[in-house]
Amino acid sequence: MVLTERKDLALLLESGRLKKIRAWRQSMVIKLLEEGKSAREVSLAISRFNEALAIEVCNYFARRFPWLKKCVFLEFGSGGRGEQVLGSDQDNGLVLPKEKLDEAQLEEVCQRIVLTLDGAGLPLCPGKVMISEEKWRGTLEEWKRKILFWLENPKERGPWQSGLILDFKPLYGEKEKIFQLRTEVLETIRKHPVIWRLLVEEILQFRVPLSFLGNFILEKKGEERGINLKKSILAHLINATRLLSLKYGFVKAHTLERLSFLIQKGHVEEKMGKELQNLWEWAQAKRLRQALEQKGEINFLNPHLLPKEEKKLLKKRLNYLQKFVDLVSMSANYGL
Incomplete structure (x- = not known):
């Protein structure tokens, strides 16, 4: 998404016109399909639109709660692969800084972020894979431990499949350490036949x-x-x-x-x-x-x-x- 479109998204968020964002996404899809674009091209365009939306939502709340700039917003599943469609729901997580945050404020901001995304056309996840849930928040070390624990203990993962937590990427915040984490997780799987099986x-x-x-x-x-x-x-x-x-x-x-x-x-x-x-x-x-x-x-x-x-x-x-x-x-x- 080009910079001018990102600015337009930010303006719509500032003015609370979430319905306008939903209409924008839908009209974009109609136009791409009428032009004969492939499913891959359309899905990628939707994913990029939703990525830009998530980033601008985080920017919006970071202006009011500066500690959010120290966090990293993660995207899982189809969003992490760039394969979303209209109606794809939220699958996200939050990497927290090592320093202690105010728990009540953290809970409030996370709830407001997922509700804003929902209002803008990214539905709430039925499986509750969202930053509004405590299990989908944690420091970098906590994330590393919990992902490996889930991979080694399938019954502890819940109703969602492991693919959800393997196709993840950072959208907002310091990204380099998240890419390193993903590389570590994938290498662990490759080196442990039990996890593979x-x-x-x-x-x-x-x-x-x-x-x-x-x-x-x-x-x-x-x-x-x-x-x-x-x-x-x-x-x-x-x-x-x-x-x-x-x-x-x-x-x-x-x-x-x-x-x-x-x-x-x-x-x-x-x-x-x-x-x-x-x-x-x-x-x-x-x-x-x-x-x-x-x-x-x-x-x-x-x-x-x-x-x-x-x-x-x-x-x-x-x-x-x-x-x-x-x-x-x-x-x-x-x-x-």
Whole structure:
């Protein structure tokens, strides 16, 4: 986002026109889709818009509470990868300085930050992965300990998957130490086969929505039956790609960049890799369109309502996804 747009965001925040920020984001997405931009390009634009928003919200409160300048605002999950869509909720954390802060004021400011982001179009996280929750705040050393503890103790992580805490990046504040922390965490995973196997086992807890006979596996949501694009397709693809690229030392976060690396280095057959990239683009495009059209749950889709050829292509790509997950699973059995 260019500097003039950042200034406009700051002015809108100062005047409390959060609805205007929501409309700005939506009109930007409409324009990009009308121009024929890819799902990757649109998702990246949304992510950058949301990053700029988070930074300006932090700047806004730092002017009133200067101690916030000593903190680092972290972005997790899809925001950390640059893969957000309209309706992506908040996944954030806060790195605190070593010096003691006023607890009541800290709690108040964190609550106000997440509510401001919510008002500006970044919904509250249903899993409460937000700085308003004490567990998502801590000093740098506390963050290092808790991330490694969560990785080593899957049952302590809660309902969110490990991928959420592995794809993180700093948005506001001193960034260098956070990049060092991320490098340390990733290197720890690579050097400890037990943690690696736990991460692979986490992927295998959920099934790719395609049966052995090649039929779609549907879930029920209210009166409808369909596939959850995020949990049943993208989660498998993103998590498996992250683990395999990490195994070979590739640390960039975007799923398509990770897949390109794996293809280029020969770790994934080119045909499989391209089909997985196409699957990511397809699923993300569906989510973008459904969010824009406000068709209920943006992640839910009935594949039987798709045109015949599109349905056939989806089955083919889901078959490749299952083979890819199996490939990553085998890597756990043979270690790093």
